Amino acid sequence: MVVIGLLVLGMGLATALILRAFNENLMYFYSTSEVSAGKAPTARDFRIGGLVVQDSLQRQADSLTVQFVLTDLKQQVTVRYTGILPDLFREGQGIVANGQLGADGVFVAREVLAKHDENYMPPEVAASLKHKPDESLTRSAP
Amino acid sequence: MLQRFHKYAAPMHFHRLALALSPWLFGISALLFATGLFGGLVLAPADYQQGDSFRIIYLHVPSAWMSMFVYMVMASAGAAGLIWKVKMGDIIARAAAPLGASFTFLALATGSLWGKPMWGAWWVWDARLTSELILLFLYLGYLALQSAIEDRRAAARAGAVLAIVGVVNIPIIHYSVEWWSTLHQGATITKFDTPSIATSMLIPLLLMALAFKSFFAATLLVRARCEILAFEQHTAWVREYLRAGRPS
Amino acid sequence: MNALREFLHMGGYAVYVWSAYALGLVVLVWNVWAPLRHERQLERSLAASRSGREP
Structure with a gap:
């Protein structure tokens, strides 16, 4: 009986912890509009998601630091990142960055993840289509 | 007509049916795996964006679908056992649990192996991944209850309560990518829209889904046979079965 | 060849793709082998305990 009680308690605890982590991360990222509107936290890390604006990628010479502009087709935010970018990173691609918004309005990222859409097709089909931007990154705030 | 199926609610008849059916189901699933894997690994073209890494889809998506489907089987069977005292309900629930846990683990692990090259992370705490992990915990909790409680029927009842409470997680997993912003992308195959996947890539995926389904049915029947023998070990029919061997 | x-080579993703398929194989094979083995053992042990009790 005690064993069962402990098991249920243990499981309840695990679930509670998971749900807590869950709740904090329920919205996995803020959109660039939300960040521009000041809805994102100021003093701590958060995640920003958006599309990399075409021709906005700038690489600093002699370092791994890059700067690019993120958009949700409504508002833009500049992101700076030092490190290796994921394979799928390119202009026009969706990304999610983890970091802090600086006082100068530039988002300094500690981590950049690529977000891909739910479409699967061979290269020739993609080339013949006009590639639509990932709509889930440009959805208005719920 | 219903009467004919009704008799299989009795463990004795289900046992005999399970013995007869499982070899066929194993054969069917082997065939489906062979064609699905050939289609997915060899015939399907590489993805324009993800290259050959997308081929993990042929394991990841069917496992994920099964992880949820099997949970509903487990919860429904558990409910039948708990509420209507149907013994086969307890048996099916206990038989399904390790399979569901296996599929959930496979979905998470293959997802991780896919996420690292594509997203750039082995794991993220977004709503989709977290809720699938919770599903794994629910399965493990169910299994822990089964091994902790000596009396099979009591164990099955306790497990059924857990399983039924956890059902709320299933729509959460499914709709997570719609309700919240997630790193995991939205659904490629939905009930009402045309799938956003090339046909040559889609067909092997559907074959693999069928392969996993028939595999689940086959292994469920084997596990159910074990549960039936354990539950019914003191009955006359089991005594006769052990003496006479399998019906040919 | x-x-x-x-x-x-899987387009450079070999390690990820083949690890995933190896895991898949292990999970599926184990789920065939373990229950079948359990059934054999169970039938044997039940039959043995039964014959021990037979008058």
Whole structure:
């Protein structure tokens, strides 16, 4: 009986912890509009998601630091990142960055993840289509 | 007509049916795996964006679908056992649990192996991944209850309560990518829209889904046979079965 | 031969793809083998305990 009680308690605890982590991360990222509107936290890390604006990628010479502009087709935010970018990173691609918004309005990222859409097709089909931007990154705030 | 199926609610008849059916189901699933894997690994073209890494889809998506489907089987069977005292309900629930846990683990692990090259992370705490992990915990909790409680029927009842409470997680997993912003992308195959996947890539995926389904049915029947023998070990029919061997 | 090498290479993602499929194989094989083995053992042990009790 005690064993069962402990098991249920243990499981309840695990679930509670998971749900807590869950709740904090329920919205996995803020959109660039939300960040521009000041809805994102100021003093701590958060995640920003958006599309990399075409021709906005700038690489600093002699370092791994890059700067690019993120958009949700409504508002833009500049992101700076030092490190290796994921394979799928390119202009026009969706990304999610983890970091802090600086006082100068530039988002300094500690981590950049690529977000891909739910479409699967061979290269020739993609080339013949006009590639639509990932709509889930440009959805208005719920 | 219903009467004919009704008799299989009795463990004795289900046992005999399970013995007869499982070899066929194993054969069917082997065939489906062979064609699905050939289609997915060899015939399907590489993805324009993800290259050959997308081929993990042929394991990841069917496992994920099964992880949820099997949970509903487990919860429904558990409910039948708990509420209507149907013994086969307890048996099916206990038989399904390790399979569901296996599929959930496979979905998470293959997802991780896919996420690292594509997203750039082995794991993220977004709503989709977290809720699938919770599903794994629910399965493990169910299994822990089964091994902790000596009396099979009591164990099955306790497990059924857990399983039924956890059902709320299933729509959460499914709709997570719609309700919240997630790193995991939205659904490629939905009930009402045309799938956003090339046909040559889609067909092997559907074959693999069928392969996993028939595999689940086959292994469920084997596990159910074990549960039936354990539950019914003191009955006359089991005594006769052990003496006479399998019906040919 | 080149086709086979390309197949195994998986466009550079070999380690991820083949690890996933190896895991899949292990999970599926275990779920065939373990219950069948359990059934054999169970039938044997039940039959043995039964014959021990037979008058």
